[in-house]
Amino acid sequence: MSKPDLDINNEKSIKKNSFFSFLTTSLRVIANIFLFWTIARFYGPEIFGQFTYAFTVITIFLYLADFGLDILLTTDLPKDLSRLNIVFNELLTIKIIFICISSLLLFVYALLVKISNDVFHLLVILNFYLIATSFLNYLFAFFRAQERLEIETKITFIYNLFVIITVSLLYFFKLDVVYLAVCLVLFRLLALYIALLKSLKYIDKIRIKINFALLKKYKDKVSVFGTHYIFNYLYYNIDTVLLAYLIGEKSVGIFQAAFKLLVILLIIPEIIINALLPALSRLNNENKLIWESYSSLFNKLLMIIIFPAAILIFTNAHNIIDTVYADSQYSYSAEVLKYYVLIITIRFMIEPLGLLLTTSNKQHIRAYTVLFVTIISIAMNIVLIQKYGVLGVVLTGFVTNSIILITYIFFSYEICQKWYVNTKFVYFIFSVILFGITVLFIKLLIVQFLLYLIYLVTFGYFIFLNKDEKELIKAYK
Template sequence: MKKIITFKKVLNNEFIIKIIESFFGKVSFVLFTMLFSFVCTRLYGAEIFGQYTYAFSIVTLLMIFAKAGFDNSLIYYIPKYKDKYISLSFVVNVIISVILVLVANFFIDEWFVKLMLPLIWLVSMEQLFFGIYRANGNIKGFYFVNGFLAGLFKILLIILFYFVFDRNFLSIALAIYISFLLSNLIYFYQNKERFKKVIYDNGFLKYSFSLVLAAVMGVTMDKIDIIMLGTMKDMKSVGIYQIDVQVANIIFMILVIFDTVFGPQISKLYHSGKYKELQDLYVKSTRVLGLLSLISLIILIVFSKYILLLFGKEFVEGQMALILRGFGQFINVAVGSVWLMLAMTGNPKWHIYTNFIALTLNIILNYLLIPKYGVNGAAFATMTSMILVNIIGYILVCKVFKVRVYGIV
């Protein structure tokens, strides 16, 4: 009887429910992303898939400037000011996106990258909507679109366009555009009542922009290996490496699922002055995350070759890169939501400094290792910088919040 009562209490816990919703939503997103990559590699091959990966990596990097930190600042401000700054965020997002697309066209030569540049606006706008859904606790609503409808639609489209346009990069690009347009239209329809008069606030913009530099360096650190591989090697290497990244990121998804709910929870506890609850939540959750990530890493190492064979024999040469990236993600997850803890409590500056150091190291290592070791060199460079930035973040959180997770700090 006591076990039944305890189980009911767990189910009635709002935080646990949101974690479960985030889990199923993110798992759905990851599955459809992997299925998308599987279909692309099987139909179009590693080189064309590499072109898409290279182009979308540049879009993702520039998108950070376009969203201008509004996705996280909305999570921080909505609990206090409701929908006050939503319209301002989207207006500034449009302006920055247009400027970025126009300027980027002057500096980029590859036609397939230029074709994808307008996605900067669509991808960044989706991230702003994600911030709204997270701040309002509607994780399920976002992931139904992002993790199911858009993913399914995108896969069906690349299969359809394969027969219409043959084995062509245009098929993938058109499918991506349509899926993002569909997603954002649905997000807007579901949240249209939140868009009101644009209210300019310098404090809101200043806080948002303070998050941009850290985010840019974080994404650059995540994407620089792909961009440098494309520049220093070839698109086939990019295609192979992207599969390694996606498979290794399955470990990272454990943390992403948790952070989707944990971010708004940090803000609420912090603004309510419930610091002890915040400390306990971080310690307990990080220990669970560490155990889950360790189990995931072991499974990944044991079955790495067979997983890569699913995408084709040419992808097996990325086995060592997959293991290296997997270990880096294990450390990333095992230390918990360190940078989210600092950002959501008004201390984003340390992330900027740490990311700058790690990014510099990453670029130097990629430059030295990619020419000789290819995808393995890129994986080692990113793993090293990833471990550095997360260990520093863990030490900072332990010192600032006076917590001990593993008894080593």
Template sequence: MDILLKTKSFLSNDLISKILDSFFGKASQLIFTMVFSFVCARLYGAEVFGQYTYGFTLVSLLMFLAKAGMDNGLIYYIPKDGYKYVSFSFVAVTLLATLIITIASFIVDEHYVRLMMPLVLFLSLEQMFFSVYRANGNIKKYYFINGFLSISIRIMLIVIFYLTFEGHQNVNSVIISLYVSFVIVTIVYFRNSRNTFSKVTYSKEFLLYSLPLFVSSVMGVVLDRIDIIMLGNMVSKKEVGIFQISVQIANITSILLFIMNTVLAPKISELYHSGKLEDLKNIYIKSTRMLGIISLFATIVLCLLRKYLLLIFGYEMINGQTALVLRAIGQFINAAVGSVWLVLSMTGKPKIQMYANLFACIFNITLNMILIPIYGIDGAAFASMISIGVVSVFGYVVVNRYFQVKPYKIF
């Protein structure tokens, strides 16, 4: 409580307001996502839910290729140059997404995955809008669209399809619900952000800065999601569905880190560009201490209640108990070190994260190849825990030495 009071006294009222908006927005998004997973898994079964998870994970990986780091580039440049590169980044992302969709459609074998490929464009545009909303401070509005409106539409549609086509439900019903929701919210995003678009301004500097952020983002999502792709190819789609539920529950441990990063990214960039490094370091120290305490409490609760939390999604999901614990521990380490990679990327040093994530990905894939055939989803969860833990601790050490800060006195 003392740490929370000190943090509140330090941070500006505006920043506190944005953190609260991000907290309630992300919490509502998480709740609605869990409700969607619950409804989908309960109505359609672990097999169909696993197919959806596998396909959507692959689409998400390709989305990170399409946005090419330009979403984080916007967060870095908007506090500095305003909306100068917004139009250019959206055009570039649209062209890249179209190219990726075309190529992937010829490579992918599974019919339902090919049907999901155009979602790469919608997901990429959504992430670009997320960056604009973050830079503008309109976090509450974004989460209303992304967390409430979009997922509510999906839930409503999969229930309608289930009742309408009883006995003939398959993954196509889930895919249709995704398309409808993405089309609607993309129109809403454009209407709300039309004042940020102007003439297309090409910038080599913008692209070069975004490049290492692009590699870091791709490696980061590969590190977080490659286990699902490998499980989908090495075991069954049912195991993928069980693993996905365990991952979603375990990620509650690090939800506050995502919330902090959402708000602090433009703030850190602003402080860095204005030369207020002491304020930047103080924000990092206080937010890291708070993250460490809250994430530790969340990890303990999740580990103690793991069986009962998984039973909510169906009896067959209790096979994910060990995976849930391992993933939760990994996410605890990730949250406890604070916004280390955000600090580096928003202060002109994105290449460090790029190299660290590249190493972690190679390490994680190697462990998955060894452990999944032997231990299944538990092996994938252990590989993820070790890889995330190693790269998080490395980032913590780098930030501590580079900025001469030490959030935890003993380390």
């Protein structure tokens, strides 16, 4: 295949992946925002804290059940599709082992840890949600590996449509959130059934044969991907668990009221990563120059989006919280929102570097790094939460995310020199400072937002991006 042919195929592939990744992520986020906003606004911080705490615990054990096998399937399968059936069934067998372990440990956790009866009931019900979701995630990863993201989009649409309808009925009839948990399980099982039917069109047969020898065969890759996968989520969510344990479930509601709003920003790197991961895994072997070009573009897009957005959120935090929740009980959430957006900015800088490491077979660096910072995070959170309350989480997050960023820069030093040591990056820093000063003199949020959009187009596209990166952008038109 000639280089032009390779470029055209990559552009078409990434364009299609980006479109369906955007739809899938947007559908999920819209449904989640509606779900959590409804509970937060109409049930108060206590019940909201209980529900988000239960969901956080479930998701931690879900990551243990997945143990990086989904990412492993997504990155390894595109390199050799001739082994599709073998890889699918072997990794599925390992997946079942981890699901059983995770489900059992969750039940033990619910029995041993000091939690309210309401949270206990939610954990027991959502254990079935964990099992169904873990299998569903594996099938979605299988579709992504073949760059068939449209299947995930369709199933996600069906699932989230049911969620939105159920949440509306929940509020209308003033039902207990336990009923919502039961419905989430049923809808997840329906989505799993549809995905299973779709997967049978691409594989000869699903063969499940519990064989612990497979753990030995895949132990190196599974251990690396799994360690990073679970500790990465544990690192980003252990603060919620510790908040509930140390100062109560209501504090979880205060923190999550701010964090759930910032999740809207985090869908941007997620969409791009879902679109680029299979292609970049392949390009790292086939064409390093194109691999590096897409990575550079990813980095620049995230920076030009997040830096001015962080300024807007920082200066308008109290107005945002008051408008969204209209409840004085959430007033302290504004302080969390104001400072936690700085952590989100660091996370935006981390994501492109993490993608570089993953697609260049350096996942072990990410695994060891996140394991190290998780230990630091737990220790700092225990001390700082008791001293500063919810803001202790913010202080811990700033320190630990900075450690991750510095570590990733160190292991991607040559590429980071190209990204950050140049005239355009200096112009970018000055433009952000100028944008921030301008925002201080503009009081209306709508005018600030219009200025933000103008900034993205004028500076972001015409000045910050180079000629090659603009050509990559044009390929999406």
